[in-house]
Amino acid sequence: MSHISDVIAAADLKKTYGDMTAVNGIQFTERKGEIFGFLGPNGAGKTTTMKMITGVSPKTSGTLLVLGMDPDHHPAEIKARLGIVPQETNLDPDFTCHGNLTTYARYFDIPQNEAEKKADELLEFFQLQDKRDVSIDKLSGGMKRRLILARALVNTPEILILDEPTLGLDPQARHLIWDRLKLLKAQENIVVLTTHYLDEAARLCDRLVIMDNGKILVEGSPTELVKKYVGEEIVEVENTREILTCITAQKIPFEIFGDTIQIVTTSARDVARTLFENCQPKKMLTRPATLEDVFLKLAGRTLKES
């Protein structure tokens, strides 16, 4: 059931391209004031879902409501209230940074003087004020990404939709973008993002879904999901025959991933001590379980690209 605070609601949402099913009957709701993530390997259907939400790609079947409207029937009304950050950089090379923002603002019917003011505010918000009158091919990858994010905010959107917002960025640029997204969320916006950076999802998302093959595998908050599907802590040791025999003898449940043996536990310290005392591993690592473990467990470890 859709609810008044649900800003985006989908039920049995499907998208097929000829014989290929990109999104296969998914259901989700996204609420005001949260950062919602779509995770999944390449080809999982994340981008297709974003395209349906943004009214750029019509759905094949099912229902989808964005701000209470169907994107297939009211694309202009919905898009007027969305900010969209695409995966590919599509800034306008014929304009400067400031020009990119004001030109884009015009597509939203924002008056020129208001647009100019907003553009300057946004350039400052994303620390691009020094590049105001610079042509966009003089910008670094991180700056371009920030400018695209700034562009998505010219119309003061209620929903911000980001497809891989920090793809290929250095750590500083990623942190700057994350900070800005958190600020936007704090202003009661809703932020929807796709990513395959799991640390990004764990850090930012209030709730997320993991998709694979066009379906949603799980939904929940990052901590919930880690606890439910993996456990609390993980001990990793090298995969040698001696250690394997030793661990088996100790009756510790484990999994093998290539050259490491992974042990999921509630107390890494106890497992580590047992291993140290009995198996003498050369290398051992204890760490908290992460979203990455959940992801690999659910989506598998093989490459998804076909």
Added chain:
Amino acid sequence: MPSLLSFPRISRRAGKVWYRNLEVFIKTWKVNFFPPFIEAFLYLMAIGLGIGSYVGSIEGIPYVNYIAPAILAIAVMNSAFFECTYGSYVRMYYQKSFDAMIATPLSIEDVIAGELLWGATRSVMYVAIMLPVLAAFNVISLPASLLVLPLAFLGGLMFAGIGMCCTGITTGIETLNYPAFRFITPMTLFSGTFFPLALMPVILQYIAITLLPLTHLVAAMRICTLPAFSATIFLNLAWMAAITLIVCIVSINLMKRRLIV
């Protein structure tokens, strides 16, 4: 899948796409201003004075005056066709500008309509820059020749639509060369441009009249620049209006099919 002839829903937002292109054009006005100026000059010198001095006159009209409207019509064709093939293709494929635009309240129909209007505007601008040169050489008569400006818009929209149809189905920027040299180049020569249609075999005359859009544009423009009024201009206008409507609608649907999946 919607039919290629279904009437697209275009909003006034198409004007914003047109305006974006205009802004870029104004920023680079120096590069844009001189080609038409020089081109008119070169044509007049080479064909008009050079060849013209041998030909003398055609159908009692000085040869330079005979080809002056053809120079304009060819300019209309080239500026709109190339704007909506290579220009639009670069904006669509390399700059991803259309993707960025349709993430705003603009629809793909608005974007393509704006591009088509822009193609037609380029034609009008080209002709507007050429006209004074031709007038200075006294090869067109004023004020009747000013009618070529609205004609340039109609013809421009027609060739913009034809170009956009090519963009809608081309597999890459290289394959846009095919319509350019199989269609545009022959048309430049065999549409009653530099010699009367009547000199060609009858079958080719029929082909030129029924299938070559430039034939009608040259004929209509010649009626205005000589000026030599003839009621056939209404046939030319009707033919062009019908074709313009069809190619513009089809091109928008082709581009929609290409970009919205």
